[in-house]
Amino acid sequence: MNCYSRNYPRYIIGVKNWNLVRCEFEKPTRVLIILIGIYYSLSVIQSEIDSYSWIRSGFRSAIVLLLAWGLIRLTGVSSHWIESIGKKFSFEFDRILLPFLSKMIRAVILVLCFTVIAQEWGYEVTGFIAGLGLGGLAFALAAKDAISNIFGGIIIITEKPFSLDDWIETPSVEGTVESISFRSTRIRTFAQALVTMPNSTLANEPITNWSRMGKRRITFHLGLTYSTKLEQIETVIDEIRQLLTHHPEIDQETVFVHLDRFGMNSLDIFLYFFTSSTQWSDWLKTKEACMLSILEILERNHVSIAFPSTSLYFESAFPDSINKST
Known part of the structure; x- marks a missing residue:
């Protein structure tokens, strides 16, 4: 059983956090032990210090690389690490922010690793950093779309x-x-x-x-025929309102059922209410149940739903005098 399978689950539940660090640095540590043996073997062979100065620089550079390797491996599971720390201190980290933090930490590690190794081999890093001013300006102009995407990602994270x-x-x-x-x-x-x-x-x-909806809206117009009597309209409105205000899946904060307008083909009743559940499947089931119950109310009160129609009126084709003479 490897280090991960033995210790990583224990880390996730917060038993021994040090186990995760040990697991991630296990391979770099093995390589380091081998390099230490090679370094001291070469130092014994060489009699003059100046002759193996490059060995010392190479060994120090290797140590920096191994340290960076272990830290980068550690950032691969840093999201779980940060979440564990947040739970310990009763603080919740945003799930969007964690991948960004991991990538930013990796970038910082790589930059520091490059800087330290360059200084170890005698390169002047300060001049290089100063030259990045003009180079950075040219790069920014060439990669303005990529930079705008990065700032857009920062806006999404912050807002x-x-x-x-x-x-x-x-x-x-x-x-x-x-x-x-x-x-x-x-x-x-x-x-x-x-x-x-x-x-x-x-x-x-x-x-x-x-x-992020707290509730989900249902709204529509119910068109009744113009032949519907006033008493029938009032009864239908009252029964629909009672239906919605006593429905267990309807949020009771906002329920509107009113005669709204005189349409071209119908008397329109306006319905406006919300379901307690925001899930689409539950919303569809609740909407269907309410509409079937409304149809029962209309059928019970002998009220018909209007549909688009056109009435044609024909005038007499012949004058009355002609009709009388015939």
Whole structure:
């Protein structure tokens, strides 16, 4: 049984956090032991210190590389590490922020590793860093789209308009958020297609997050025929209102049932209410049950639903004098 299978689950539940560090540095440590043996073997062979100065530089550079290797391996599971620390201190980290933190830590490790190794071999790093000013300007102009995507990702993280697994809708795409990177956000549409949206585009569009609905709306007009009597209309409205206010799946904060307008072909009753559940399947079931109950109310009160129709009126084709003479 390897180090992961033996200790990683224990780490996840927070028993011994040191086990994770030991697991990630296990391979770099083995390589380090071999390098130490090679280094001291070469140092014994060489009689003059100056003759193996390159060996010392190489050994120190190898130590820096091994340390960076272990830290980068550790950042691969840093999300679980940060979540464990957050649970210990009763603090919840955003699921979107954790992958960004891991990638930023890896970038910092690589930059520091390059800087230390360059200084070890006698290169002047300060001049190189100063030269990055003009080079950075040219690079920024050439990669302005990529940089705008990175800043768009930062905006998404800081403002948190959505999180992973949220159902969102924009003018460009609608679906479930699967992943967020520095450059783009991947969204799985309801047709199971995977859409990759640049963060700069997504950050500049209006975003509707349907997963954060506290309740889900149902609204429509119910058209009755103009031949419906006033008493029937009042009875239907009262019974529908009673139906909705006593329905267990309907949120009782907002329930509107009113005669709304005189339509071209019908007397329109306006219905506006919300379901307690935001799940689409539950919403459809509740809507179906309410509509079937409304049909029962109409049938019980002998009220018909109007449909688009046209009435034609014909005038007499002949004058009355002609009709009398015949």
